[in-house]
Amino acid sequence: MTEPRLSESDIAALTACLSEPSRLITNAQTVQRLSRDFYWYSPILKKQLEDKTADVAIQPISVEEIIAVLTYCHQQEIPVTARGAGTGNYGQAIPLNGGVVLDLIKMDAIEEITPDGVVICQPGVRLGVLEAAAREQGFELRCYPSTVVKASVGGFLGGGSGGIGSIAHGGLRDFQTVRAIEVVTMEATPRVVLHEGTAVHDVMHSWGTNGIITRIWLALTPAVEWAQCVVAFPTFDEAFTFSETIAVPEAWTKRLITTFEWPIPSCFSPIAQVTRDGKSLIFFMIAAAHLEALQTAAVEAGGEITLAAPYTGLRTLPLLSDYTWNHTTLWAIKQDSAFTYLQCGFNPATVRDQFAQLKANFGDEILFHIEWMKTGTGTIIPGSIPLVRYTTEERLNEMIDFCRSIGVSVANPHVNNVEGGGRYREDNVQLQTKYKYDPKGLLNPGKMTTFQRTQSEEPTTA
Structure with missing residues (x-):
């Protein structure tokens, strides 16, 4: 670990920005922990980022404290890396140049859930807490x-994309799910700027490189009574075909349809009772009213029901x-560290x-894991987070290149920059916003x- 690059006077000045001195953290182990996320899912990023850490961590509780911290850091040219809950996989929250990790987890107020289903909240709100609060008022994420x-909600906006529910409502950037975002700029005199409507894309999925998210307006949806179901099929082709017959028609109300090629289910040791040796699985979260019909259809298609039960919340x-989306990767790595x-x-x-x-080119080096989801145009597609048996970086890049050559899009999770990660806007609005809001490049430097x-001071116009 490198020696701290902040002087005692820097630390004293930053501490003075806070109403409680203990929220500036210098303990090396704690700072290192708050400088980490799940970057180690990638063997490439693990090697690249494992020695990176901030000098101090700061946990603000208000916009005013953030403004005070950014004002001083701008003056002294101290890098600032925003952090949500550290659950990202690209090393989004890992500071490449030391400085300050701005840990926003204490800004966790749910200010309001409006009658039409829009939550107004701070960035540190845990999504699970928000889901529970929304359901109490007849809504859900x-x-x-x-x-x-x-x-956290802020981390999800800054570095996430989709997940459970995307089959019905698309990804986070689709269908006006994010109604507005408030950010603080990194300028000599930081501003609080509200982005509404399509302007939210100026700062979404920018990894905190062009503004610090401080307030969010997030659209919810009416709550549904859900059920869970697991269906096993002898082959992946049969499982994929059946999952498609449920995923595509609008008649089925669903929140999750995940299809796994064997041997991926063998990694799910805590729920071994719902797996079947050698068989592919489908995990469903389906409207409780549709559970019986789903079971009937699955059996008629040659499937075996291994679980059918109510869903009562998280x-x-x-x-x-807990075994879908990128948690699938986590369970696989627990079984065999060669997986990515x-x-x-x-x-x-x-x-x-x-x-x-x-399969013809890579065989069992790639194992299919399908997450059905809706695109922004309304089309249902087989999104995928396939498992890969990692050998070398060259072989991994060969696989990525081959995917793209046959029309399979790849958002590369083995690069540590916004542009390479697959959610960078082709119209460059994120970059243009960085030039406006962070002209010195002090926010999460190196990630865009x-x-x-090109200059040391801000432009004269916003």
């Missing part, structure tokens, strides 16, 4: 990651969503041919590689 219990046991993953999008018209080509600092 449109989509959430498998890390819902720990993940404390449900077993909680199937990709994030892919298959073409629904040619997906079976794409599967066949990947197309940014080039």
Whole structure:
């Protein structure tokens, strides 16, 4: 670990920005922990980022404290890296140049849930807490990651994309799920700027590189009584085909449809009772009113029902969503550290041919894990987080290149920048916003590689 690069006078000045001195943290172990996320899902990022850490961590409780911290850091040119709950996988929250980790987890107020189902909250609110609060008022989250219990709303907006619920409501950036975002800029005199409507895309999925999110307006959806169901099929092709017949028609009300190729289910040791040796599985979260019809259809298609039970919230046991989306990767790594993953999008018209080509070229080096989801145009597609048996970086890149050559999109989770991660806007609004709000490049430096600092002071116009 490197020696702290902040002087005693820097630390004293930053401490003076806070109403409680203990919220500036210098303990090396704590600072290192708050400088980490789940970057180690990638063997490439693990090697690249394992020695990176901040000098101090600061836990603000108000916009005023954030403004005070950013004002001083701007003056002294101290890097600032925003942190949610640290559940990201790209190293989004890992500071490359030391400085301050701005841990927003104490800004966790749910200010209001409006009668039409929009929550107004601070960035540190845990998504699981928000889901429970929303259901008390007849609503629920449109989509959430498998890390819902720990993940924060601000972190989800800054670095996430979709999850449970995306099959019905698309990803986080679709269908006006995010109505507005308030951010603080990194300027000599920081401003609080409200982004509404399409302007939210200026700062979403920018990894905190172009503003510190301080307030969020997030659209919810009416709550549904859900049930869980697991169906086993002898082959992946049969499982995929049946999952498609439920995923695509609008007649089925669903929140989650995940299809696993064997041997992925063998990694799910805590729920071994719902797996079947050698068989592919489908996990469903389906409207309780549709559970009986789903079971009938599954049996008629040759499937075996291994679980059918009510869903009673995030404390449900077993909680199937704990094994889906990127939690699937976590369970696989626990079984075999050689596993890593990709994030892919298959073409629904040619997906079976794409599967066949990947298997012909890579065999069991790639294992299919399908997350059905709705795109912003309303099309249901087989999104995918396939498991990959990692050998070398060259072999991994060969797989990525081959995927793209046959029309399989890849958001590369083995790079540590916004542009390479697959959610960078082609219209460059995130970059343009960074030039306006962070002209010195002090917010999470190194993570938006197309940014080039050309001046030391802000432009004269916003």
